[in-house]
Amino acid sequence: MIGNTIKSFMCKRNYGIRSYINEADLPPSKRKRFENLPVRSKKNKTEMNNDLTEPKLLGVSLMDYFSIEQLKNHIRNLRSTETMSERSVTNNVCQLCSMDSLDFVPTPIHCSSCYKCIKRNLIYYWAVDESDRRHCYCNNCFRKCSDDDNVLGKNKFQKAKNNYRNEEPWVQCDKCECWQHQVCGLYNANEDLEGQAKYICPFCRLKEIEAGEHKPLPVSIGAQHLPRTMLSDHIEQRLFRRLELDRNERAKYDDEVPAAADLTVRVVLSVNRNLKLNQQFLDIFQNDEYPPEFQYKSKLILLFQKIGGVDVCLFGMYVQEFGSECASPNRRCVYISYLDSINYFTPDVRTVKGETLRTFVYHEILIGYMDYCKKRGFTACYLWACPSLKGEDYIFYCHPKSQKTPKPEKLRLWYKSMLRKASEEGIVVNHTNLYDQFFGPSTRNSAAHLPYFNGDYWSGAAEEIIRNIEKENRADKAKKLMTKSSLKAIGNDNVYADATKDILVMQKLGQTILPVKKEFIVVNLRFVCINCQQVIVSERRWSCKQCKSFHICNKCVALQKTHRSSSGDEHLLSEIVMEEDDIPVSTEDQDAIIENDIFENRHSVLSFCEKNHYQFDSLRRAKHSSMMILYHLYKNIHLSFEKEHFEGHGALKVKLMGALVHASQCCATLSNHCSFSGCIKVRQLFQHVSRCSHRVAGGCALCRKIWSLLHWHSQTCRDTSCIVPRCKDIKKHGVAYS
Ligand SMILES: [Zn+2]
Ligand SMILES: [Zn+2]
Ligand SMILES: [Zn+2]
Ligand SMILES: [Zn+2]
Ligand SMILES: [Zn+2]
Ligand SMILES: [Zn+2]
Ligand SMILES: [Zn+2]
Ligand SMILES: [Zn+2]
Structure with a gap:
């Protein structure tokens, strides 16, 4: 039982007891390290637990559920090319991946004074205050600050070098006593805080199963046991249907048609949120033209794929839904705020149309989501096609090095090809961009028409512009800037003096957005009247055959049924009887409210994963991280229903x-x-x-x-x-x- 005692010590150490270990503290080899550890005798242990029977804890490793085939597969995968090149020759290595000690990405240390990240191998100073909070200062700030600036007093601080390592924890097989990485062993240290569970390595397990001494445990908690919602069902069923169609097509040209198997789509967060607007922002408008707050539903949709017996989280999408009860201009709008993926999708093949099957699947999730939104009565979907900066993660912590961030142009084309498919199916009626929709010459320009989303680009940019205007105002330069001719030039003949702020903001915002306008995609799920900006709900609309996306409602169409194009020509409008379904009065579905602290927003996911070293930079880590995330999801997800008739279920x-x-x-x-x-x-x-x-x-x-x-x-x-x-x-x- 020595192994177990050590294991428990190691688990705890890796979960925070000694989290400030310096490189110098670590003995050179792990064997030697264990010799220094205290070994508790069995007697002590039983006394501590006040329990004489040894409980048989099973299931702390996902491998306890694996069949012979899955175990062999798991061993084979860990020995594959990913690790081959770095294989160590010493005996002091993991029995599974053949690698020596591995380090997690170092947790960044931020200076408490300048908030900058302290670089690797640089000197910094740290101290812990009475409430156990850790304070760090970069060398620069520490030298600059005096004793008075510092609550703790300078002498309380210790000098340190930012070179500590977060070593991957190890676990020992209780049978053969070989050591393996917890990541390789799919070992859940959180399930084994007492260190009393049995860990049997896959080599010993294989022998046990073959000798009839072990039966694989029944189904483990996987992604497919997460609660399903109408939304997740809609996306999933559509995805499976489309995959089947593509596979049948491929089968016409190929004998061997690998299928994308074991996919699971789940909604793991679905909560009501309140978005309060900045007063400064609201001040642009006269007469409460803009509502001070919006109610919306924040959701996170995840895609899992079972790879080698482990559900791996591959794709995630945060969305904001502003329903029918929302005030204009957000009413019936959805905003796809963040989208992230990890490229371990299998198989790595192409569809009949030539794109990768991975892209096909991601596109289908997006289209499926928009289809669901449209059916529920949402009329527009907003997207900001913005690739993450190098080294920045949107949702998943630590992407594989081999996964390149797309260039802006490439990402835009990726969305465009998705929208083309959605248009062919009639889910999307047209798509344009924020500039053409709201800043074009044919529209009445006012920021009051622009929907406001949490963390969106334009609202942030507008607030920045307002701050600058206010500064200039104070310097009394506003009048010089805002001449009557410049107002006329942007198409507002009828200017009221008190509306200048709105117009000025729109003018500057237009200038900011224009060069990158294609990044701000506006997807119309229903036809919108170009004049009154309202969704066309009557049975007929008037459209121009020459101009792309010129639609006007029955009420707004001029008597002569023509319009003047941007080049000044007169175009004839044709009447179109719409075959669209009726728009549901309420966008409310009866899906459960799914609360979940970890996935509350992308920042909480990232810091949770950072704290626990749930990285996705290699497949072996992505498997272990996903397994741990699922474990925490099951512990944290909380379901409830808004609708009364569900209350019986509590x-x-x-x-x-x-x-x-x-x-x-x-x-x-x-x-x-x-x-x-x-x-x-x-x-x-x-x-x-x-x-x-x-x-x-x-x-x-x-x-x-x-x-x-x-x-x-x-x-x-x-x-x-x-x-x-x-x-x-x-x-x-x-x-x-x-
Ligand atoms: Zn290993
Ligand atoms: Zn500093
Ligand atoms: Zn073993
Ligand atoms: Zn059980
Ligand atoms: Zn059942
Ligand atoms: Zn109209
Ligand atoms: Zn036209
Ligand atoms: Zn009872």
Whole structure:
């Protein structure tokens, strides 16, 4: 049991007990390091736990669930090209990947004074205050500051060099006592904080299974057990349909047609948010033309693919939905705020049309999302095609080095080809850009028409412009800048003196956006009248055959049914009877509210992953990181419903949902339990139902809890031979109260 004691020490160390280790503190080899560690005797351990039976904790490694084939596959993958070149010759290496100690990306240290990142290998000073907060100063700031500037006093600070390493933690096999990286062993240290779980390496597991000593554990909690929503179902089903179509097409030309398998789309965040606008921004407008705040729904959609038995998170998309209850101009708009991906998608093949299957899948998720939005009554979708800066992550922490950030032009074309497909299907009626839609000569220019999104470019730029205008105003230069002729030049003949701020902002904003206007994509899901800017809801519209996207509503069309083009020619308009479906009155769907602290916004994801070293820069790390993220998702996701008729189900911990499927198959008992989180809880609930003596209708509170769990499960279960108790009955009859 020595191995376990050490393991627990190592886990804890790697989760924060000694997080400020300097390189000099680390002995040269890991073998030597372990000799220095305290070894607790078995007696001490049992005394501590006050428990004489050794619990058999299983399932701390995902490999406990693997079949022979999956284990072999896992070993093979770790030995593949990725690691071959760096294979070490010493014995002091991981039995799985053949590599010596590996370092995580160093956590950046920021100076508490100048907020700059302290560079690697530079000297800095640090101290911890009474409330355990760590203060760091760069060399420069520390020398400049006096004792009075510093709450702690300069003498409390220690000098250090920013060269500490975050070494990947190790785990020892309880059978052969070989050492492996926790990442390679798909080991979940959070499930084993006491260090009492059994870790059996894949080599020993293979022997055990072959000798009949181990049966792979039933289904692990994977991405497919995360709660499904109408949105995730819509995207997923569409994606699978489209993949099938493409595969059938490819089969006409090829004998071997590798398919994209084991994909899962889930919504892991869906919450109501309030977006309060800056007063400074609102001051541009007269007479409350612009609402001071917007309600919206913030969602995160994730794509997983099972690669080598592990669900790997490959694609993520944050969206903001401003529904029908929102005030203009945000009403019925969606904003795709962040999109990120990791390029481990398999197989690496091309579709019939010649694009990579990976691109095809990402496009289908976007199109599926827009299709869903359109069906729910959203009328426009806004996108800012902006590639991340080098080294900057949008959602996933630490991208693979081999994954290049696209150039702006390439990214724009990527979106364009997606929009072309969506147009062919009639989901998108047309697309333009922010400049052409709101700053063109044929529109009434006012910032009041521009929708305002959280973290969007134009709103930030506008606020910057306002700050500058205010500065200039104070210098009393405003009048000189704003001549009547310049107002006329931008197409506003009818100028009221008090509207100058709005016009000035629009003029400057237009100048800022114009050179990069193509980055700000406006996707119209319904036709918009070019005159009144309203979605055309009547059965007919008037369109120009010569001008792209010139549509005008029945109310606004001039008597002569013509319009003057930008070159001054008179164009004839033709009447078009629309075949579009009616726009739903309310955009509200009945999807659950999904709360989730970790994924609240992209910054919380990134700092969570940074803190725990959940990196995506190699496939082995992406597997382990995704496994850990799923583990935390199950612990953190909280479901609830807004609609009354769902209230009977109450707020259910999603963790129990996954545990329900697991516990139905798990061979553990109440006394001989497994470590799968929630397994015991569900087991206790089941036991209660079988013994409960409350013969009231529907059972006691506890009974109702398990019934609502079962109902909620079967509503989302697609498995026709599901082993969850009563699942088949409930699916068939709707209810199964006994
Ligand atoms: Zn390894
Ligand atoms: Zn500094
Ligand atoms: Zn072993
Ligand atoms: Zn109109
Ligand atoms: Zn025209
Ligand atoms: Zn279990
Ligand atoms: Zn009961
Ligand atoms: Zn089921």
